[in-house]
Amino acid sequence: MKNIIDELSWRGLIQNKVPGVEKQLKKCTTIYVGFDPTSDSLHLGSLLPIIILIHFQKLGHKSIVLIGGATGLIGDPSEKKDQRIFFSLETLQKNTESIKKQLSKLLDFYSEKTELLNNFSWIKKISLLDFLRNVGKHFPINYMMSKDSVKKRIYNNKNNGMSFTEFSYSLIQGYDFLYLNKEKDCLLQIGGSDQWGNITIGIELIRKKTGKKAYGITFPLVTKSDGIKFGKSEKGENIWLDKKRTTPYKFYQFWMNVSDKEIEKFIKIYTFFSKEKIESFILKHRKNPEKRFLQKKVAEEITLWVHGKKAYEEVVKISHVLFGKKYINELLFSLDEKILFSLYENIPHMKLPYKEFAKGVFLLDVLKKSSLFASKSEANRALNLNSISINKKLIKKNIFLHKENLIGKKYILFQFGKKNFFIIKVE
Incomplete structure (x- = not known):
């Protein structure tokens, strides 16, 4: 044996x-x-x-x-x-x-x-x-x-x-x-x-x-980047296996954002690849770490195992929409309702009554209600620093939101910086 x-x-x-x-x-x-x-x-x-x-x-x-x-x-x-x-x-x-x-x-x-x-x-x-x-x-x-x-x-x-x-x-x-x-x-x-x-x-x-x-x-206990162990009763944010508590997208992105040093440890711990295969993966990753080969490999293996093939395929599409660089604005407006709803479920979101939207709503008023900013003044500072995007397009002033901003006739995607997203659903 x-x-x-x-x-x-x-x-x-x-x-x-x-x-x-x-x-x-x-x-x-x-x-x-x-x-x-x-x-x-x-x-x-x-x-x-x-x-x-x-x-x-x-x-x-x-x-x-x-x-x-x-x-x-x-x-x-x-x-x-x-x-x-x-x-x-x-x-x-x-x-x-x-x-x-x-x-x-x-x-x-x-x-x-x-x-x-x-x-x-x-x-x-x-x-x-x-x-x-x-x-x-x-x-x-x-x-x-x-x-x-x-x-x-x-x-x-x-x-x-x-x-x-x-x-x-x-x-x-x-x-x-x-x-x-x-x-x-x-x-x-x-x-x-x-x-x-x-x-x-x-x-x-x-x-x-x-x-x-x-x-x-x-x-050994696995700890988060702040040194606190993962645990049911630990304070702070945890990564749960239940998709209602941690969405498959957030679960997947956790692995995608692990540091290069940690991911070399995690691929040994969290996957069943052989020693020879893992060593070859590490060498490949070290040649071009910016491509995040190890992060993708671990994220794929564990997301498939915990959440299944269907959820994995959806989060890959969502990740491409959120982090892709070519023709993303055009891609957003071509997405079907199923993927849009999955996007809505997997990232921070809120609903906006159509009556309220139809009366007219300014960008800063929506950002104030979102989880992206603590106050309207904070959102305004980010806007002045050219850090806000709507549907993957950079916005430089407090615009009036209207029907033309809706994706699939009911969604608007907001972005602050590179990794912070928020979506509203108008209905």
Whole structure:
């Protein structure tokens, strides 16, 4: 069997591993990864464990995807400065169904290699006293306090500290590993680097309760350009897999705008191309980086995988319309309603009642209402600096918008600078 550790290592997908895991992985092994349903969508960070599971599956290993219906009620304190917001059982159930649908598009749960489970199905059967006697007794407070997830939370938040509820999270996750070990012969858990403490508690619990050796592997957390990790509860803008939260166009453009340094890392992490192919792609990109060959290659692969062929083809057309340089004004007015509506759905937009438009509206009044500018004076300054375009034509004064400006009899496209777009729909 091919060495999966070597495969993941050159891709940059291993941060920590339990000694002896290489020997275990020479045999068919069952691996598990968990997702707490604290949002109705997965995000770019969530793709990493899924990608790692697929690498394992390709080499003949089995995998379990665990939805944390129980652990989601508590909230993992790892890398969190404050206590998580508690979700109702109803909300978590809705989120679970949504995440299941996303996972089903990315993984094949009909094969013998992959299984989808929910820890609520066994955690709900355990009484508090039984849990404390059978699990809690194995872990001294000093051992728990030594975990980074606990230390960081307590010392970084001295006023509020850490609740007992959150303190118990790692024990419940550890019990999940024990349960899967007994019921499914699961020997390996994978997770982000912030999960190392939780994973090792599960390994220790298995050793104490069964005498068996279990293993863990963590991967580095992927961060945004500001250094903040991708995550459901992180502040700021996130890149979601749900097209309602992050449009396919915005998803595609995220990859197109990744720096040259980052894209060389991301093509190893987020695609399944071979080492030889990736090295040849990198060399080709370095010869003409301005053509953004790697960005296009990664954007194509991941958008096709997450959103499908139809959505990918639409975003390519939209990107050509927005960023093309030749005959774009003429192309805009030749687009059919389907592509125009897709353009409208994928970039910032608003509706303008036809009655209001028919009475007459000035460019600056529309720009003030758009997401491009915070105020009319700010929009006016941009206009004076020749930074505003309507339907890909530069505008130098506060013109009166009329029917001739409408694309397909109902749309007007606005642009500020090179990458900021806004579209209105008149109806």
